[in-house]
Amino acid sequence: xxxxxxxxxxxxxxxxxxxxxxxxxxxxxxxWMVVTSFKTDADAVKPEHLIWFTPTLENYLNMTENYDYxxxxxxxxxxxxxxxxxxxxxxxxCAYAMAFNPSRxxxxxxxxxxxxxxxxxxxxxxxxxxxxxxxxxxxxxxxxIMVLSLINMPIVIWMLFTYFKEIPKDIIEAGQxxxxxxxxxxxxxxxxxxxxxxxxxxxxxxxxxxxxxxxxVRLTTTDAATLSKLIEGNRAPEGLFFGRLSAVSAAAVGPxxxxxxxxxxxxVQGLTFGAVK
Amino acid sequence: MGRIQLKSVTKSFGDxxxxxxxDLTIEDGEFAVFVGPSGCGKSTLLRMIAGLEDLTSGDIExxxxxxxxxxxxxxxxxxxxxxxxxxxxxxxxxNIGFPLRMAKMAQAEIDQRVETAAKSLNLMDYLDxxxxxxxxxxxxxxxxxxxxxREPAAFLFDEPLSNLDAALRVGMRLEIGELHERxxxxxxxxxxxxxxxxxxxxxxxxxxxxxxxxVGSPLELYHKPRNEFVAGFIGSPxxxxxxxxxxxxxxxxxxxxxxxxxxxSMTDGAWKGRVGVAxxxxxxxxxxxxxxxxxxxxxxxxNGDISVKHGDTIYLTPQADQIHKFDAQGMRI
Numbered sequence: 047x048x049x050x051x052x053x054x055x056x057x058x059x060x061x062x063x064x065x066x067x068x069x070x071x072x073x074x075x076x077x078w079m080v081v082t083s084f085k086t087d088a089d090a091v092k093p094e095h096l097i098w099f100t101p102t103l104e105n106y107l108n109m110t111e112n113y114d115y116x117x118x119x120x121x122x123x124x125x126x127x128x129x130x131x132x133x134x135x136x137x138x139x140c141a142y143a144m145a146f147n148p149s150r151x152x153x154x155x156x157x158x159x160x161x162x163x164x165x166x167x168x169x170x171x172x173x174x175x176x177x178x179x180x181x182x183x184x185x186x187x188x189x190x191i192m193v194l195s196l197i198n199m200p201i202v203i204w205m206l207f208t209y210f211k212e213i214p215k216d217i218i219e220a221g222q223x224x225x226x227x228x229x230x231x232x233x234x235x236x237x238x239x240x241x242x243x244x245x246x247x248x249x250x251x252x253x254x255x256x257x258x259x260x261x262x263v264r265l266t267t268t269d270a271a272t273l274s275k276l277i278e279g280n281r282a283p284e285g286l287f288f289g290r291l292s293a294v295s296a297a298a299v300g301p302x303x304x305x306x307x308x309x310x311x312x313x314v315q316g317l318t319f320g321a322v323k
Numbered sequence: 324m325g326r327i328q329l330k331s332v333t334k335s336f337g338d339x340x341x342x343x344x345x346d347l348t349i350e351d352g353e354f355a356v357f358v359g360p361s362g363c364g365k366s367t368l369l370r371m372i373a374g375l376e377d378l379t380s381g382d383i384e385x386x387x388x389x390x391x392x393x394x395x396x397x398x399x400x401x402x403x404x405x406x407x408x409x410x411x412x413x414x415x416x417x418n419i420g421f422p423l424r425m426a427k428m429a430q431a432e433i434d435q436r437v438e439t440a441a442k443s444l445n446l447m448d449y450l451d452x453x454x455x456x457x458x459x460x461x462x463x464x465x466x467x468x469x470x471x472x473r474e475p476a477a478f479l480f481d482e483p484l485s486n487l488d489a490a491l492r493v494g495m496r497l498e499i500g501e502l503h504e505r506x507x508x509x510x511x512x513x514x515x516x517x518x519x520x521x522x523x524x525x526x527x528x529x530x531x532x533x534x535x536x537x538v539g540s541p542l543e544l545y546h547k548p549r550n551e552f553v554a555g556f557i558g559s560p561x562x563x564x565x566x567x568x569x570x571x572x573x574x575x576x577x578x579x580x581x582x583x584x585x586x587x588s589m590t591d592g593a594w595k596g597r598v599g600v601a602x603x604x605x606x607x608x609x610x611x612x613x614x615x616x617x618x619x620x621x622x623x624x625x626n627g628d629i630s631v632k633h634g635d636t637i638y639l640t641p642q643a644d645q646i647h648k649f650d651a652q653g654m655r656i
Contacts, residue, residue, distance in 0.1 A: 214406060214408065216404045216405075216406045216408035217408045217409075217410065217411075219375050219395075219402075219404070219408065220402070220404060220408035220409075220410075220469075221410075222374075222375065222394070222395045222396060223373060223375075223395050223396060223400070223401065223402045223422075224396065224421050224422035224425055224469070224473075225396030225397075225422055225425040225426055226396070226425055230425065234421075235410060238412040239410075239411065239412055
């Protein structure tokens, strides 16, 4: 009889159990938030209504009627979409240049880009606020789009760079022999070949933009305020209204959770970087 | 037309000079093969001609015009890569037609040229497939098709057969040879396989460490190798090189004798030795002979029907008119 390795007990039972525990732990806050969003503010803090309560849509109606949910959501969509498009527009040529025409500085440039992510955002809060205010950019879509683009640019370029690196250089060179311009190389060869990678990168960038709170909360008031600002705005001074806050939060994360659900495969590919060809 | 001239061409990567000044002319219609061990600079040289690699100094002329600064596509050269380098997202038809589309040719003419090329390469049944659905040989034919449709001044081949299995390689070798006969276009072919060089070339350029060791027709290189390196590189099995007193008898530092130019006897001869391995190929037998006191091992090529076995005593006699003599610097005397 052939000798085959037997899976250990841990692999057979322990690992799935652990996975479920971790999964439920991560899922619980979201579940709790959604449940709470259907409670009245009063019910939300009463222990006896922890599980048994009369569900109500009051919080959601209140949100759309009184807090202009759709304007915030619209701003979130506009800024995240444009920021993602702009980031890719700059990031693709940039990653292309570094992947296929590397110089001695390429590695350093990549590290330098990543190092900008190490800067604590709070450190530049005051300069950013003063500059944007005096430049008249405070609370504009343009500013938010630029800020979102710039903070996501390093990770986007890193991801694209990793994907582009997997394309054999011969194919790009064959293109050069066949008379493709630089832009043609990107359009005709690079983008079709790296399409999966670019899509994952775009998706991740969009999610990061949507979830961004630090700058969107601090650099907007009304005109360009996104859903993060709406949540922040519901931390009313007279105390926390858990029902209301939960509804706002659920409505803010809802679209992105749905998007993520449908794009699971792409996302996993994106996060495992070059593992998928 | 496709006359390619390299004038004092050099290439350095950082501080390392991989190609010291090099001059070479490839005449229109020639089939030139660059051959040499790996790392000898043959691919770099080809890529410099293609325009994919910059020259450190010197000039490349194509049909009398300086092309050193001309971008690859405008040089009128077509290249076939070792990895085929097909566009994986395009069908065979699109792959072959791609350079024409880039040249903004009318679609009707593109279709017509693609069909003509596909017919000549037996690819008609595969035009709507993607490269991933093709075998290695078919992929290589698509790569050649993509080169042919451009009607280039010269074809550049960068080890195009090394990814194919042995049988297919022989077949493709013939196909490329026939293509050259038919088109009469200049071809430059890079390989490390001296058999490919010998069978395909009109002109072989033997390179070592970026330096041209010899340029000549296959038979010139076989019969009159300029130095020991070329003598050892061209020909299969390799030429036997003998140093010492036996060489001094011929007033040389080293003598070379090809395996096929040695007579064999079981009873008497000039050199006595012991049979190591006898490789029976059917038509020929290669006998590797040890303990001759001349070199570690001598190889002889004899008729396939000879019956020798490991340990037999054997006598070898080199054919006097086939002995190559080299001086202490390894140059032919």
